[in-house]
Amino acid sequence: MKHRTLAAGALAAALLTAACSQPTKTEVQTDSSATSATTETAAKDLPAVFDAYWEENAKLFPLDATTQGDNRYNDQLPNDGTVAFRKDLQAFYQKYLGQLQQFDREKLSDNDKISYDIFQYDLQSKLDGLKLNTWMLPYQQFWGLPITMGQYGSGEGVQPFKTPEDYDNWLGRVRGFSVWADTAISNMRQGMKAGVVLPKTLVQKMIPQMNDLVVTDPTKSLFYGPINKLPASFSAADKQRITEAYRTAIMNELVPTYRRLGQFLQTEYLPKARPSTGIAAVPGGPDIYRYYVRYWTTTDKTPDEIYQTGLAEVKRIRSEMERVKASTGFKGDLPAFFNYLKTDKKFMPYKTPQQVLGAFKAIQTKIDPNLKKMFGRTPKTPFEIRQTEAFRAASASAEYNQGSPDGSRPGIFYVPILDAKTFNTTSGMESLFLHEAIPGHHYQISLQQENTDLPKFRRFAWYGAMGEGWALYTESLGKELGLYTDPYQYMGALGDEIHRAIRLVVDTGMHSRNMTREQAIKYMMDNEAISEQGATAEIERYMAIPGQALSYKTGALKIQELRRKYEQQLGAKFNLSNFHDELLKDGVMPLAVLERKMDAWAAKQAANN
Structure with missing residues (x-):
């Protein structure tokens, strides 16, 4: 379901580039003399914190920004497999968690309380993810940048191809992909030494995925799709320049990168891949799975x-x-x-x-x-x-x-x-x-x-x-x-x-x-x-x-449980339309935050004559 492009990139990055280092959670102490002044302006300042976070997040995760219609970073593709990137992420999440904790939640509006709870949950969850060694597993057959590149670069996805600048922007991401692949291979080699590897049956599915994108004729490449749809409004000079640039990028950067990934998987990684099925088989696996369940x-x-x-x-x-x-x-x-x-x-x-x-x-x-x-x-x-x-x-x-x-x-x-x-x-x-x-x-x-x-x-x-x-x-x-x-x-x-x-x-x-x-x-x-x-x-x-x-089922069972609870509590005061409207009006959120919000709604319904 493609709706998940809402947050899929940041989600995958948070999980798949999690660090093996164990960052300590720093508690932020609020200065008591500043507390009253801070909380008096909380309702005004908290949205500013959220806005600043969103701006920084777009730079860190430019693929997400593109998906959300923010085209400022359409040429960028960070090397998110590096130690430096993970350290930057940890500092980023910790900074905003610290800023959030400067506010007195009890003095916020109902909507800002929900925002506070979601923001705190989200940042802490991402910091917890950065403690894991899943950076040694940068992609698999179901998702990861080698697949995402095809989705964005085919000309059929969310990456825009409407202006000459759009076409040039994509080439920037192609250059970034070559660098990313080298880091991914390096991280997977570290995983081979540590025993943090994918199951053999999955690797066998990944190899043809990589090889299918290796072509000898650039016009047969998935990445030639945007050239087949060059807008008629482009000048002849732009059409020629862009076509040549794409042919070169396909043959000199994309094809060699996918070939390198495929050969690495076939010759080095597959022999070291594990025969086991579940993630519990790798070092730290039970903790990884408990994190994923949460x-x-x-x-x-x-x-x-x-x-x-x-x-x-x-x-x-x-x-x-x-x-x-x-x-x-x-x-x-x-x-x-x-x-x-x-x-x-x-x-x-x-x-x-x-x-x-x-x-x-x-x-x-x-x-x-x-x-x-x-x-x-x-x-x-x-x-x-x-x-x-x-x-x-x-x-x-x-x-x-x-x-x-x-x-x-x-x-x-x-x-x-x-x-x-x-x-x-x-x-x-x-x-x-x-x-x-x-x-x-x-x-x-x-x-x-x-x-x-x-x-x-x-x-x-x-x-x-x-x-x-x-x-x-x-x-x-x-x-x-x-x-x-x-x-x-x-x-x-x-x-x-x-x-x-x-x-x-x-x-x-x-x-x-x-x-x-x-x-x-x-x-x-x-x-x-x-x-x-x-x-x-x-x-x-x-x-x-x-x-x-x-x-899927966990969420559905919770929503059904809440409906039954309020039908029993409210009796004749329960209105299904109002229940559905309240459930949806504030967007998705962690289930515990949802239940607190819905309990508050039910209490108001009960109080109404």
Whole structure:
């Protein structure tokens, strides 16, 4: 889901460039004589701290700045794998944590209290991450700069290619990538000596990724894409100059860099890669995983607690699946029912892509009357449903791309349709629309970006536990919105839900309970309708980014828990529309901060006559 470009770069950098040094947390003492003066002006000064942080952060993470529409640093690509960069990050986060602690939280407005809590949580979490030795693992097959470069440099991503200056800016990043790659190789060599290496099965996936970007003809390179789209308004001289510069950059910088990375992985790294599955197998691995669990769930839940929750949820959802299967009159076990849903031609009624898109539009039309009862606050950002472009459809999943904060670019729900005749209605179309589109990611992200009362570090924040948790929670609203009346669509929704529950079991299983890759693949295939190829890709994703897959279900369960709590506490005073509006209006945040905010809201509701 492409909405995560909101913060993906800084997120990856914070995690993947974490330092092995152990910085000490310095407590900032506020001078008592200055306290009263400070707190009197806190409401005015705190936003200035946030603004200054945002400006510095854009310079440190220029890829993020580009994603957010800040084009001042489009030529820059810092070498974030160096000791110097990590020291700069530590000083940066510590400086702003110190500035924050000068303020008396209790004297702030409600909105500034939330900002204070999120800012403190975020800075401390990043400082904790810098204590880890994950800088020895700078990238893997799922994300990292070698992949990001292709996404930005293809001409199809967020890097702008509209002016000659835009084209020149990208060349600056190409030069930075060559330097970054040398540092990455050096760091991975240190990891080989220390035993902090990736699993062998992941390295085997990375090698062809690198080799695929090695070409002998620059015009066949992914990075030649912007040249194929040179604006007609460019002068002949600019067109010639830029074309030559790109040919040179591809053959003299990009191709040699990807070749160097591929050869290093093949000849040096693969023989030293580990046969084990989970991160616990590397030195310091259990601490790394506990950090990732905290980071991705924004809770203090232990891996074992999450594992047990996963087992219970899988059992509950399987029981509901059995009930739905029985209601259809199907004779056979669940795997046979899954196979029936996947293969019976009556579930593939479409002939054209337009019919598939029309079916999704019909879902939007169907839920609209009930949406108005469940949400008082809706986005101004326009919304569109589009077919995923042909060039990327084969490897894409349905996704939401956020609109621009000013509404000039709509939020887009992309649906890959390789062959409309094989598009299966039982794949969970209704739940997919609720999650990726409305009222899932489109409502949450658009309302957050549109809220100019939030400081920028909150307007463009991403916490998967709340963001993905909200989107998964909205799937549970299907019946209230008038959907899931067809048992096969409801089974698709249950399939989506059990997939997120299985993640709790296999992620914690692999990284804290010695579950092997093969055992995890089998567990997934035993409990949901998924192919071996699909299950393998999923499990290897969880191996590459430990803990990330825990965020969805953890967040959804918390939101459902809060709703039940307030329904019981408030009785007739509980209003679902008000609950949803309050939940979304302040953007994503750590779950503990969310619960404090929502508890305060509930107390006000209870006090109202």
